[in-house]
Amino acid sequence: MPSTTRNASLRKPSRPIAAAFVAAVLLLPLRNALAEQAAATALTVSMMTPAQRNWPETVPASGWLKPWQEAIIASETSGLRITDVLVDVGSVVTKGQTLVRLSQESVLADLRKQEAAIETAKANLSKAKANADRARQLRPSGALSDEKIVEYLADEQTATASLASEQAALDSEKIKLAQTTITAVDDGIITSRSADLGAVVSAGTELFRMVRQQRIEWQAEVSARYLSRISEGLNVKISGADDHDIEGRVRLVGPSVSTDTSRAIVYVTLPADVRPRSGLYVTGNIELQTSPALTVPETAIVFRDGISYVFTAGEGQRVQRVRVETGRRNNGEVEIVSGIDRSSKVVTSGGAFLSDNDLVKIAEKN
Numbered sequence: 001m002p003s004t005t006r007n008a009s010l011r012k013p014s015r016p017i018a019a020a021f022v023a024a025v026l027l028l029p030l031r032n033a034l035a036e037q038a039a040a041t042a043l044t045v046s047m048m049t050p051a052q053r054n055w056p057e058t059v060p061a062s063g064w065l066k067p068w069q070e071a072i073i074a075s076e077t078s079g080l081r082i083t084d085v086l087v088d089v090g091s092v093v094t095k096g097q098t099l100v101r102l103s104q105e106s107v108l109a110d111l112r113k114q115e116a117a118i119e120t121a122k123a124n125l126s127k128a129k130a131n132a133d134r135a136r137q138l139r140p141s142g143a144l145s146d147e148k149i150v151e152y153l154a155d156e157q158t159a160t161a162s163l164a165s166e167q168a169a170l171d172s173e174k175i176k177l178a179q180t181t182i183t184a185v186d187d188g189i190i191t192s193r194s195a196d197l198g199a200v201v202s203a204g205t206e207l208f209r210m211v212r213q214q215r216i217e218w219q220a221e222v223s224a225r226y227l228s229r230i231s232e233g234l235n236v237k238i239s240g241a242d243d244h245d246i247e248g249r250v251r252l253v254g255p256s257v258s259t260d261t262s263r264a265i266v267y268v269t270l271p272a273d274v275r276p277r278s279g280l281y282v283t284g285n286i287e288l289q290t291s292p293a294l295t296v297p298e299t300a301i302v303f304r305d306g307i308s309y310v311f312t313a314g315e316g317q318r319v320q321r322v323r324v325e326t327g328r329r330n331n332g333e334v335e336i337v338s339g340i341d342r343s344s345k346v347v348t349s350g351g352a353f354l355s356d357n358d359l360v361k362i363a364e365k366n
Helices: 002-011 014-041 105-138 146-178 224-229
Strands: 043-045 051-067 070-074 080-085 098-102 181-183 188-193 206-212 216-223 235-239 245-257 263-269 281-297 302-304 307-313 319-323 325-330 333-338 360-362
Touching: 051 325, 051 333, 098 206, 105 146, 216 224, 216 235, 216 281, 224 245, 224 263, 245 281, 263 281, 281 325
Parallel strands: 043 360
Antiparallel strands: 051 216, 051 281, 070 206, 080 098, 098 181, 188 206, 216 263, 235 245, 235 281, 245 263, 281 333, 302 307, 307 319, 325 333
């Protein structure tokens, strides 16, 4: 009996072990199925290591596109009526091209009157000169008094001066006649028009305004702290209104800083063949010296609650969400200032659908 009892007691512990073994065997397919299901639902992602680039440091700026130089075309004479207006806003004109004609009738009449006055002055001078020559011949003989001789010589000088004065007046009338035809002072494009047919103009009346040579420049406002590093000739990239970047160069750095905004104006020359509309407010960057940049594609950056993140490769094909600080951007890439290093493997797309510690499939590179 004791031996039978002892053998029975030895057999009792084997039942739990056997049950656990059976349970493990039965649960193994279930675990495999769950693992296979998790693997099947894992997002397939592409990964890459950050690239090392040499990018120029940039200064952000914003400002207005304005004419390089504006020309005001005005009347130089007064009291004349506009008889012809030959151009309008938007017309491209060349230097010397006729823009407006003024009435010439009164000017031509004054011109003919002045020509007649010159003929009279010439006749008076001829008479005075003859008397003066006779007085010079008779002076030695004493036939004329000294008083009369002086009078004849003075008449000659007066007649000479009178003819010169009338000739100057004729030149003035010719200038006034030329001023009845108003021409473009330079090549350019008309941006405003005040000339109306039939209007009587006065001297200095603005008739047109034009952009010289159709040149538009960017007047960019930059923070005063960057001024010491900005100089003439630096490259500038401007974000155009049609989503096309415009390349320019710094022409001039403004000599003063606004006391209200602590910003200065940097004048940027645009290429001659680029003619955007003036009056647009655009943004851009002024390129300074070149420096290294650790970059990832823009698609790798995930924004959540205003913070930038990337997903990096973790253990067991899982990803980790890492907060990063971004910097410059160029050609679809973003500079990573902090958060990861060059050895990190970063998810390049699909990060918006991931969470921290998610299981992923890594796509094979072709």
